[in-house]
Amino acid sequence: MAYQHHWQDGSPIEWPPGKIVCVGRNYAAHAAELSNPVPEQPLLFIKPATALVPMTAPIRLPGGRGDVHFEAELAVLVGRSLTCASRQQALEAIAAIGLALDLTLRDLQSELKANGHPWERAKAFDGACPLSGFVPLRNDDHLDDLRFSLSIDGEQRQQGHTGDMITPVLELLTHISETFTLRPGDVVLTGTPAGVGTLHSGQQLSLELDGRFHVQTSVE
Numbered sequence: 001m002a003y004q005h006h007w008q009d010g011s012p013i014e015w016p017p018g019k020i021v022c023v024g025r026n027y028a029a030h031a032a033e034l035s036n037p038v039p040e041q042p043l044l045f046i047k048p049a050t051a052l053v054p055m056t057a058p059i060r061l062p063g064g065r066g067d068v069h070f071e072a073e074l075a076v077l078v079g080r081s082l083t084c085a086s087r088q089q090a091l092e093a094i095a096a097i098g099l100a101l102d103l104t105l106r107d108l109q110s111e112l113k114a115n116g117h118p119w120e121r122a123k124a125f126d127g128a129c130p131l132s133g134f135v136p137l138r139n140d141d142h143l144d145d146l147r148f149s150l151s152i153d154g155e156q157r158q159q160g161h162t163g164d165m166i167t168p169v170l171e172l173l174t175h176i177s178e179t180f181t182l183r184p185g186d187v188v189l190t191g192t193p194a195g196v197g198t199l200h201s202g203q204q205l206s207l208e209l210d211g212r213f214h215v216q217t218s219v220e
């Protein structure tokens with residue numbers, strides 16, 4: 001079944017799924033765990049809409065291509081067109097927030113990086129972006145004070161606080177919009193905190209967004 005954006009209650013969101021703009025190394029502790037330097041400006045890459053799958057569908061690991069890593073991330077659903085946007089325009093364009101897994105073929109990515117090649121084969125494959133249902137941003141939500149977490153088989157593996165981002169959400173949106181026009185239905189992935197690791201068949205994943213919702217999934 002084709003992926004469609006939806007609210008947490010299951011009702012559909014009108015905009016067609018667009019591109020997913022992602023930022024690498026947006027949490028210092030995660031950059032350090034992979035021995036990567038923190039970039040001077042946000043390190044951007046894109047996953048196509050064909051990477052999207054509903055978070056609740058069992059995760060299918062691509063076979064024969066090495067380790068697949070989980071990266072839990074806050075996802076922002078864009079609801080207005082943004083080109084060279086101001087912070088205020090970026091704020092007004094946030095239609096909703098949710099959680100995503102930026103699935104990464106880590107062995108392949110390391111090989112591509114070593115050869116100076118683009119990362120798409122490791123990051124943009126079909127199914128590389130499981131995405132939860134969305135919830136609207138509330139008046140009392142502070143974009144720089146949202147917490148999210150990922151547990152696997154009952155053990156907490158990742159815990160994120162948006163206040164720890166190197167480039168905070170609104171700055172990230174304005175920066176992205178200087179290069180890529182964001183359109184309604186596009187999604188921005190805001191980077192992963194420390195704790196990434198390899199997915200294994202049969203694992204049960206549980207993700208939580210700041211008391212707003214839980215979402216469960218499993219690895220096929």
Ligand code: ZN
Nearest residue numbers: 071102191192
């Ligand atoms: Zn990521």
